[in-house]
Amino acid sequence: MVNLSWEKKKISTIDIENLKEEFIDKFKLIEEISYHNKNKDPIYFNDDSWKNLLFWADNKQVLAFLLNSFEEKIDLIYIDPPFFTGDDFHIKVSMDGNKFETIAYSDYWNKDLNSYVQMLYERISLFKHLLSNKGLLFIHLDWHAVHYIKLILDEIFGKERFINHIIWHYYNKYSAGKRNLPRAHDDILVYSKTKNYTFNEIRIPREKPRKQLKRKMVDGVLKNVKDKNGHVIYRLVSDKKLDDVWKIPCLQPASKQWTGFPNQKHHKLIERIINLGSNKKDIIADFFCGSGTSLLAAEKLDRRWIGCDISKYAIYLTRKRILEYHKNFLEKGRKFYPFQIKTIPNKEKDEILKSGFFSEDLELKRKK
C-alpha cells in the first residue's frame, strides 16, 4: 500500500461520537417549502416523512451533523469541489438596481497544497461514514490535484474499492497551450463503499450503426450464431455500452440552464452519474453544490437529496432553480418532497436573512 503524506497531515482518527454530539442541535431551520392544494392537503410524496435538505454552511459541520441521522444512509455522493486552481471566482451581481462585483467562491488556498489536501482528506473520511452499503462516491477534479486525491481515496476507501476514473472530455472550451497540449478534460474518480454497490448499465448511441457478429452464450462460452448453412449471422447495432470517456460539452451561456455561477456543470453529465450509480428514491448528496445542478438532477430523476454550500449565492441559485422546476411541474400534476433550508445562525447570516436575500430578484453573471 502506498500512502500519501504531507506537511501537517492530521490523521483522521475521527471521534465520531464527539462530532455527533457537538453538532446535533447546531442547525436551525430557515425555511420549509411544501405545497398544498385548495383543500390544504399536501401534494407532495407522503409515502414517508422525507424532506430534502439544503444546508448553508461549511460542509465539515454539515457532515458532522448528518452523522447523527444519516450514518450509512446516503446512496450516492457527488462532489465538484474547488480544483486547487489558485484563483478566486468572481461574479457580477445586479440587485435592486445596484450592480457590484463579488467572489462567488475562492480556490486560492494561499497556493498551499497541504491545506487543500487536508481539507478534502477530512471530508472524504466523513463521506465514508455516511455512504450506505450500496453507495458510490464520485469526486470531480482536474489535472491540478486529481493525482494527490486519488492516493487519499485509495488510503481511505482501499484500492480495491476504486471503480473508475471517468474522463469528461469537453470539446467546446478554449484552452491555451503553447508549451503543453491544450487541456480538454476533467477527471471524475469513482469509489464504492462495499462490493455490493449500485451500478446500472447505460447504453449510448453510436455515431454510425455497426455490423456485429451475432453471438450467444453456450455452456458459459460466447459462440457465434450460424444459419442453417453454417454461415455466421450479422446484426446492425446502433448503440454501445457507455465506457469511461464521456464526450459532453461544457455548459454555454446560451443554455436555458445557465445560471452565471462559475464552473456550473452540464446537467447531462450529472444526470448520467445519477442514473449510473443510483435508483429511484435513493438519497443523493452534494456537499459542494454550487448552483444546485446535481440537486435539480436528483429532483428530475426522482431521487431524494441533500445539498450544501458555504456561499449565499450558491444557496440563492439552488433554491431558485428547485422552486422554478417545481412550479413548472406541479401544474402537470407531479408530486414533490418538501424541502428545508438549514444553517448555523450567526450575526452575519441573521442580517442576510432579515434582508430577505433569498427571495430577492438577483441577476448573476460570471466575470471572465
Ligand SMILES: C[S@@+](CC[C@H](N)C(=O)[O-])C[C@H]1O[C@@H](n2cnc3c(N)ncnc32)[C@H](O)[C@@H]1O
Ligand atoms: C465548482 S463549484 C460547484 C459547482 C456546481 N457543481 C454547479 O454545477 O454549479 C464549488 C462550490 O464549492 C463550494 N465550497 C467550497 N468550499 C466549501 C466548504 N467548505 N463547504 C461548503 N461548500 C464549499 C463553493 O462555494 C462553490 O459553490
